Every structure is written in structure tokens, then in C-alpha cells.
Amino acid sequence: MRAAEQSLIDGGETVESLMDCAGKGAAEWVWRVAGGRSVTVLCGPGNNGGDGYVIARELLRRGLPVSIVAPLEPATDAARAARAAYHGPFAEMGKGGVFVDCLFGSGLGRPLSDELAALVCRLAEDHATRVAIDLPSGIESDSGQPLNDGLPDYDLTISLGAWKYAHWLMPAMQAMGERRLVDIGIGRVADAGTMIRRPHLPTPARDAHKYTRGLLAIVGGAMPGAAMLACRAAAHGGAGYIKLFADHHPQCAPDELVIDTSPLEHALADRRIAALLVGPGLTRDDAAQHRLSAVLARDLPTVLDADALVLLRPAMLAARTAPLILTPHSGELAQLFSAFGIEGEDRIGHLHELARKSGAVVAAKGPDTLVAAPDGELRIARPAPSWLSTAGTGDVLAGLIASRLANGAAPVDAAAQAIWLHGEAAHQAGPVFTPSDLVRSLAGAYAACL
Numbered sequence: 001m002r003a004a005e006q007s008l009i010d011g012g013e014t015v016e017s018l019m020d021c022a023g024k025g026a027a028e029w030v031w032r033v034a035g036g037r038s039v040t041v042l043c044g045p046g047n048n049g050g051d052g053y054v055i056a057r058e059l060l061r062r063g064l065p066v067s068i069v070a071p072l073e074p075a076t077d078a079a080r081a082a083r084a085a086y087h088g089p090f091a092e093m094g095k096g097g098v099f100v101d102c103l104f105g106s107g108l109g110r111p112l113s114d115e116l117a118a119l120v121c122r123l124a125e126d127h128a129t130r131v132a133i134d135l136p137s138g139i140e141s142d143s144g145q146p147l148n149d150g151l152p153d154y155d156l157t158i159s160l161g162a163w164k165y166a167h168w169l170m171p172a173m174q175a176m177g178e179r180r181l182v183d184i185g186i187g188r189v190a191d192a193g194t195m196i197r198r199p200h201l202p203t204p205a206r207d208a209h210k211y212t213r214g215l216l217a218i219v220g221g222a223m224p225g226a227a228m229l230a231c232r233a234a235a236h237g238g239a240g241y242i243k244l245f246a247d248h249h250p251q252c253a254p255d256e257l258v259i260d261t262s263p264l265e266h267a268l269a270d271r272r273i274a275a276l277l278v279g280p281g282l283t284r285d286d287a288a289q290h291r292l293s294a295v296l297a298r299d300l301p302t303v304l305d306a307d308a309l310v311l312l313r314p315a316m317l318a319a320r321t322a323p324l325i326l327t328p329h330s331g332e333l334a335q336l337f338s339a340f341g342i343e344g345e346d347r348i349g350h351l352h353e354l355a356r357k358s359g360a361v362v363a364a365k366g367p368d369t370l371v372a373a374p375d376g377e378l379r380i381a382r383p384a385p386s387w388l389s390t391a392g393t394g395d396v397l398a399g400l401i402a403s404r405l406a407n408g409a410a411p412v413d414a415a416a417q418a419i420w421l422h423g424e425a426a427h428q429a430g431p432v433f434t435p436s437d438l439v440r441s442l443a444g445a446y447a448a449c450l
């Protein structure tokens with residue numbers, strides 16, 4: 001972000017002109033939210049505070065009742081200039097319509113003092129609507145961790161120039177309310193993550209047949225229901241042919257599902273298999289370990305989910321060359337970090353390390369889903385409905401990712417496309433859905449991508 005701002009500055013922009021642009025863009029949002037009510041702007045010492053002076057000046061110009069609370073003097077040239085250009089009222093405290101928090105943004109370096117934290121809380125309490133500029137004060141920009149306890153929630157957070165990781169990471173994002181981005185001319189920031197957007201998915205070619213669209217083999221285990229969910233989801237993910245490799249014919253299997261109960265090594269020898277999925281319903285006994293090893297030895301594009309992630313050890317990947325995707329939830333991710341000798345608190349850094357050490361794309365699931373690739377690429381999902389927090393929805397996602405992989409998508413794209421479809425299906429399913437309802441919504445989600 002700093003580098004991107006610097007390249008604009010090198011290209012003739014000044015910090016002041018960027019601040020002016022950012023502040024005016026943010027003021028437009030505050031103006032809409034205020035709807036004529038009074039606004040109190042809390043300004044800190046850095047450029048986040050500078051944005052606050054620009055916002056206050058712009059709102060004053062538009063005729064809103066505005067006052068500024070400034071517990072600290074401006075400490076940057078741009079913030080000093082912005083303050084000098086503001087000719088409105090200051091106050092010790094404020095009460096009323098909208099609280100605009102410009103105390104600290106991305107430059108926050110340590111926890112707020114007790115006095116500053118109390119001031120932010122008091123102002124938040126005494127206003128009907130709370131808006132954070134760039135980041136709520138007290139939130140660490142890269143990790144999304146609050147540096148103080150008890151900080152307020154906001155109705156709206158206006159990011160300036162580019163999204164910061166904190167805007168899409170828990171726990172920060174749940175305190176931000178709606179999030180909006182103000183463009184100040186910063187293009188793509190090198191080495192930063194990209195947001196997962198609605199993908200454009202292919203319609204089968206005129207001369208397509210089931211094998212050209214990809215044969216996906218899903219290797220089941222002792223608990224057939226989970227693999228069955230993955231199979232049903234995969235059938236809506238683009239692959240042309242879904243087969244279940246199981247020890248016996250499960251009673252709950254749909255008519256259209258082809259089930260191969262021959263010995264696993266024999267079933268896996270089929271040269272037409274485009275991708276494999278193992279994990280849902282695998283369990284963790286010796287038979288499960290054997291099935292996982294057999295799948296990995298086949299060295300085909302593979303998705304590992306659920307118990308396969310718990311059983312995975314680095315040595316099992318030594319001879320592999322084919323693409324691999326791991327889909328851990330937070331508990332499985334912790335086990336993978338431990339198995340791959342990765343320690344500490346830096347979630348994004350550790351995801352990158354896991355992707356590099358395993359050579360796999362890692363789709364780390366949860367309320368803030370991230371996809372890390374071995375080459376350092378990072379994709380960030382927009383929050384999906386929290387109704388997904390129900391047993392079995394991960395099996396649906398695993399089936400979808402494997403289906404996209406079998407259909408020919410690159411591993412990182414397969415994960416991102418499936419995550420988008422999964423979230424969209426959850427939106428379309430409405431509240432209180434079961435994993436089966438989610439599967440039924442997948443056709444509608446896919447249709448939105450054609």
C-alpha cells in the first residue's frame with residue numbers, strides 16, 4: 001500500500017492531493033449516511049487525522065453541522081496543512097448524529113492509551129451512527145486483530161485507496177459494519193491479495209462429452225454420507241462424470257451416481273480420471289490411511305479435505321508433482337501447521353508458508369476464507385452467509401472444488417470459483433438451509449456465472 005501510494009507521489013501526486021481526494025471521497029459517504037444530522041469527527045495526529053480535517057471541511061462546505069474533537073496535535077505536514085485549511089468549530093466532546101473515527105488508520109503502531117480508548121468508546125456511544133475512516137481505531141491493519149479490548153462496533157467503514165487485509169479478516173471485519181472503498185487512483189498493489197469475484201464459468205463445448213468435461217473420482221470412507229454430499233455437489237460444479245470409489249454400495253446413493261466397489265488400487269488405475277477427492281467421511285483408522293496413501297501415490301490433481309488433512313504428513317507429498325488443494329477449517333489448519341512445523345500467530349504469513357512447504361493451494365475455510373498458492377498468490381473471499389456454519393457444508397465445498405479441478409480449472413482458480421459458487425448458493429438458499437438445500441441451490445449459483 002505504501003509502495004503504491006509512493007508510486008503515485010513519484011508520478012506527481014502529493015500526499016496532500018491524495019489526502020484531499022481520499023477525504024472528499026469519504027465525505028461523500030458520510031454526507032449520504034448523515035442525512036442532514038450533526039457530525040462529530042475525531043482527528044488523530046497522523047494522516048488518518050488529516051483525512052478527518054478534509055472530511056469536516058467538505059461537510060461544512062455542504063452545510064452540515066460539524067465539529068472536530070482533536071485530542072492530539074497533527075504530526076505530519078499533510079495533516080497540519082489539512083487542519084490549517086479547516087475553519088470550523090472544535091469541541092472537547094460530541095453527541096448527536098454521526099461519529100466519524102479518524103483517530104488512527106493504517107499507521108497504528110501500538111494499543112490506544114486508556115484515555116484515547118475511552119474517548120473513542122464514549123463518542124461511539126453518544127452518536128446514533130458510527131463511521132470509521134480507513135480502519136476503526138485500534139485495529140491492526142495487516143492481521144485484523146484489535147490491539148485493545150472493548151472497542152466499539154461501526155455501521156460503516158470506508159477504506160481509502162485499497163482494501164487492507166483487516167477489512168476481510170476476523171475478528172476485525174465483524175466490527176466494521178458495511179465496507180466501502182474510495183478510489184484515489186491506486187491501481188493493483190503488488191504482492192497484495194485479490195478479492196474473489198464472481199467467476200465466468202464455461203458452458204460445455206458443442207462437441208463436449210462426459211470425459212472431456214472431466215471425470216472426478218471421489219474416494220469414500222467409513223462414513224458414506226459426507227462423500228455422498230461431496231458427490232452431489234460435484235455434479236453441479238462442471239465436471240462431466242462423478243464416480244464414487246467405495247468399499248460397498250451406500251444405501252443413500254442417488255440413482256445417477258456411479259459407484260465403483262472394486263479394490264481401490266484397481267479403481268484408481270482408470271486412466272480417464274481427471275481429478276481425485278478424498279477426505280469427506282474418510283475417518284482416521286488404518287484403512288483410511290491406506291486409502292489416502294493410494295490416492296496420493298496416483299499423482300493426479302487432487303483435493304484433500306477433512307480427515308485426509310489430519311492424516312497428512314509432509315513425507316507423503318515428497319514424490320508428488322500433480323496439483324494439490326487442501327481445504328482445512330481452522331482446526332484442521334492448526335493440525336497442518338503443526339505437521340508442517342509452522343509456529344506462531346501470523347495467519348497470512350503461515351498460510352503462505354504452508355502453501356510453499358506443501359506445494360499445495362490452501363483454501364483456509366471459515367467466516368474469513370483465504371486461498372494461498374505456493375507461488376505466493378493470495379485470494380480473499382467476501383464474507384458468505386453465516387448460515388454456512390452447519391455440518392456438511394464443507395463436504396459440499398470440497399466436492400465443488402474437485403469438480404472445478406476435474407473440469408480443467410487451474411488449482412487456485414478451482415478453489416476461488418468453488419468458494420464463490422458456495423457463497424452464492426448459500427445466499428440463494430436463504431436462511432436455515434441444510435447442506436442438501438445448499439446443493440439444490442448450486443444450479444442457480446452456476447447459472448449466475450454463465
Ligand SMILES: NC(=O)C1=CN([C@@H]2O[C@H](COP(=O)(O)OP(=O)(O)OC[C@H]3O[C@@H](n4cnc5c(N)ncnc54)[C@H](OP(=O)(O)O)[C@@H]3O)[C@@H](O)[C@H]2O)[C@@H](O)CC1
Pocket residue numbers: 005015018019020022023044045046047048049050051075076103104105106107108109110111112113133134135160161184
Ligand atoms: N499515505 C498517503 O498518501 C495517504 C494516507 N491516507 C491516510 O493515512 C492513514 C495512514 O496515515 P499515518 O501513516 O500517518 O498513520 P495514522 O493511522 O494516521 O497514525 C499514525 C500516527 O499516530 C501515531 N500513533 C500510532 N499508534 C498510536 C497510538 N496507539 N497512540 C498514539 N499515537 C499513535 C503515530 O505516531 P508514533 O507511532 O510515531 O508515535 C503517528 O503520528 C491511512 O489510514 C489513511 O487514512 C489517506 O489520506 C490517503 C493518502
Ligand SMILES: Nc1ncnc2c1ncn2[C@@H]1O[C@H](COP(=O)(O)OP(=O)(O)O)[C@@H](O)[C@H]1O
Pocket residue numbers: 306329365366367368369383384385386387388389390391392393394395396397422
Ligand atoms: N460463520 C461463517 N460464515 C461464513 N461461512 C462459514 C461460517 N462458518 C463456516 N463457514 C463455511 O462453511 C463451511 C464449513 O466447512 P467445514 O467446517 O469443513 O464443515 P463440515 O466438515 O461439517 O462439512 C466452509 O466452507 C466455511 O467457509
